[in-house]
Amino acid sequence: MSDLLYLQIRNDEGALERVLRTTRHRGFQLETFTVTTARDPQFFDVTLRVSSERPVDFLSRQFGKLLDVVAVSELRDASLARSA
């Protein structure tokens, strides 16, 4: 089973590295990862699709602790997320 997450991240030194290492270290495989600063160069809009034996909540709470991460949401309906 895979889950889709959306993050808004401040464009700070190392912010994306923190997100990627947290994903790996907490036991999640990355299936897709898209990043853009198109909306506002000070922020990354990140969507990632991950899979794991652990509930996705385990990861999103860890993302919530990263100081560069401004917002985390779990997108439950994948089709909705794609059209967004």
Place this chain on the structure above:
Amino acid sequence: MRAADFIIQALINEGVDCLFGYPGGAIMPVYDALVGAPLKHVLCRHEQGAALAADGYARASGRVGVCLATSGPGATNLVTGIANAYMDSVPVVAITGQVAKPLIGTDAFQEVDVFGITLPVVKHSFLVRKAEDLPRVFAEAFRIAREGRPGPVLIDIPKDVQLAEFSPTPFLTPVEVCEPLPELDIERARAMIASARQPLICAGGGVVIAQAVAEFRVLAEATGIPVVSTLKGLGCLPAEHPQHLGMLGMHGTRAANYAVQSCDLLLVIGARFDDRATGKLAEFAPHARVIHLDADRAEIGKLRAVEIGISAPLKRVLPRLGMALDIAAWREKCAADKREHGFRYDAPMPGIYAPHFLQELSARAAKQTVIACDVGQHQMWVAQHYGFDHPSRHLTSGGLGTMGYGLPAAIGAQFAEPNTPVILVSGDGSFMMNVQELGTIRRYGLPIKIVLFDNQMLGMVKQWQELFFSERYSEVDLSDNPDFCQMASAFEIPARSIALRAEQAEAIAELLAAPGPMLLHVRIDPKANVWPLVPPGANNATMMEGVES
């Protein structure tokens, strides 16, 4: 002003009175700015020592500890200390020099990507690319280190940034907003506590981190709920308190582990279900509903599903949970277990029995004494047999289990509290890991007392090889130890060696009365083990017990 001078000013403004470090090329401008500054710099003899001293300083004082190192090897030497602070949620700010900006990424002399190396073990980190950012970075770093669940913050500063001239504009950190408490959860928690028949409190290191020991004691006494502690929660209730059942987990007391296995409500306060505390997680507290209070939202439900999770300052939540309960029968059952399974100190042997030594040390040392320890059997004996009155008096490397923690941590604590007695309890293996810090004791004339339990073994590893690897001993023999007393005297530290129980009382008296530092070398039986022991993978009710001859 010169950025390096600003850095010193920023530290002073943050209330830093003392920092621990070691100079080198890429941090030279900051060391230059230190000359004549009203700030004490403690020169440790290894950057790991400096980082662990900052940790000890922070734990003893509740303030942010600061360490300073150069780029490259200076920075990599800090890593273990930073990781130690991370695992135990200790507020530390680590400042490293970096090669000048144009050299970053060119594999310059003493360039390492310490920002990258430390990502997994910091709460947050900064690489300062322009001097104008320094006011914000320093203000944020200190706030982040101490706020919420504390942790280490790294500030990496290229040398050219340290040398830059700039006009600092003050940065004001946002005032911490006082969020409303989760009233509904508090009400539900109250109802759950009120209806429990066999409630139990598990106290963790989060209680002292939140500076809520007083509130914790009021709650425990108001409800009368029996209390077990994690390694870092020891002292939340004074050891001799009738409600205190002792430490739970792998080397916990029978009373504590039995209580956990039979309680119907477990109120976990500032603890995180570490595997050394829970044993086999699936069989931990099998009959209990769980209420979990923790500053870190991500800890709630991480390992054990909970009925109620509250992530709010303990100082404000704990007073809301008090109530009188009618649980006399349960309390009596817990108290009876405690009486029946208390530790015994009467092993009939002429040699020194470390648990008995520690019990006697505990009885004789002044109440406010800080005990720092290393990692291994002696660390568990300290946890079991030294009666802590307050968790800030016990400096132990819990999460990382860092051998070599004790000596630098004791040094940090002594700087935090120059007038408080500080005792290091170490093992012959651990002591050698940061033994160079004896030079720091000598340089600053610190009156630290050292108890060195010498079993000529890496005792804890030996115990596991004996019990779980069919007595196949592999690389645990330390029978070629140096003469520790001679070593101490090379640093002008008086020393004495004892091996007989008959010498114990008088040697402890001599140690405690020594006006300056002293090392007491205590020979103990290499065969001694730590009991009880919950074998790895078993549930906490499965405690192995040995006999000391």
